[in-house]
Amino acid sequence: MRNHVARFCRVSLNLTCYKCQRRHLTVLCELSRAVTTTAAPTPTVPSGSSGSTSPTVTTASTGATEAKSVLLQTGRVWAESGPRQLLVRVMLDSDSQRSFIRTDVAKKLQYKVIGTEELSLVTFGNAKPRNHLRCRRVSVTLRGRFNGGTVTLEALEVPEVCTVTSPPLNIEVLELLSARRYDAADMFGAETWQPEDVSILIGSDAYWKFATGKIDRLNEQLTAVETSFGWTAQGSSSHYEATATSALFLSAGGSHQECDESAMWRLDTVDTRALEKDLTAVRESESTTAEAFAL
Numbered sequence: 001m002r003n004h005v006a007r008f009c010r011v012s013l014n015l016t017c018y019k020c021q022r023r024h025l026t027v028l029c030e031l032s033r034a035v036t037t038t039a040a041p042t043p044t045v046p047s048g049s050s051g052s053t054s055p056t057v058t059t060a061s062t063g064a065t066e067a068k069s070v071l072l073q074t075g076r077v078w079a080e081s082g083p084r085q086l087l088v089r090v091m092l093d094s095d096s097q098r099s100f101i102r103t104d105v106a107k108k109l110q111y112k113v114i115g116t117e118e119l120s121l122v123t124f125g126n127a128k129p130r131n132h133l134r135c136r137r138v139s140v141t142l143r144g145r146f147n148g149g150t151v152t153l154e155a156l157e158v159p160e161v162c163t164v165t166s167p168p169l170n171i172e173v174l175e176l177l178s179a180r181r182y183d184a185a186d187m188f189g190a191e192t193w194q195p196e197d198v199s200i201l202i203g204s205d206a207y208w209k210f211a212t213g214k215i216d217r218l219n220e221q222l223t224a225v226e227t228s229f230g231w232t233a234q235g236s237s238s239h240y241e242a243t244a245t246s247a248l249f250l251s252a253g254g255s256h257q258e259c260d261e262s263a264m265w266r267l268d269t270v271d272t273r274a275l276e277k278d279l280t281a282v283r284e285s286e287s288t289t290a291e292a293f294a295l
Helices: 026-037 103-109 171-179 273-294
Strands: 056-059 063-071 074-081 084-092 100-102 113-121 131-143 150-158 200-202 211-217 222-227 230-244 247-250
Touching: 074 103, 074 230, 084 103, 100 103, 103 131, 103 150, 113 150, 171 222, 171 230
Parallel strands: 084 200, 100 150
Antiparallel strands: 056 247, 063 230, 074 084, 074 131, 100 200, 113 131, 131 150, 211 222, 222 230
């Protein structure tokens, strides 16, 4: 109803609960009883604390995955062009028809461009070429780290040689090569350009310029292959475990304050002095109005 004030309502003056005979709706009495009978659990607070719960730490379990690394014929050689030189990682791949060099390496060493070629790339499992590239053909000179001999080959410039590469030689492989007094071709060098990536791929067109044809079985899974820039290890190395551990730290604090929620709607807990004063004024006004109409 418009302009209707609850405290001036005549109905509320005679409002009585049917259960407790107090001045409130019966439904509020039921809500009040439901609250009082259901007590909220009180948290246990340690002595000396100000109502705060102790921190909670949740830690995930440690997981270990077992894997086997496969070594490819990789090594590190000096790529030279006049006074400029760069230690790069190379890979011998007899299954590739051509040799390739990364564009950034060719530009950094300013290799001489011999010509250009149209290249069609056929990925494994596809019968039709997927990509067509126009590549520059450059003359590349490589020199081994353990001897002064150099080898020159032609390679095609590509933005990236391969994304899958061979992992670094582990201690077990290095010990097998060292026991036979073999120079490890893929011995890590801090000055290597992009040390984890393959910068030059030597294909079948130049493979035998580097491979001598001598091999040595290191064990049942590994074979050492001699090249002009050292001995490469090819095959499966021992298993290794990759361990990953993650932990979650959760700290929470809480406080508890005693409060009777039923007091929020009980009329007997509200200051009714102002309400009684207003009601008296209303009665006097109504009485005056009635007398005026009687006259």
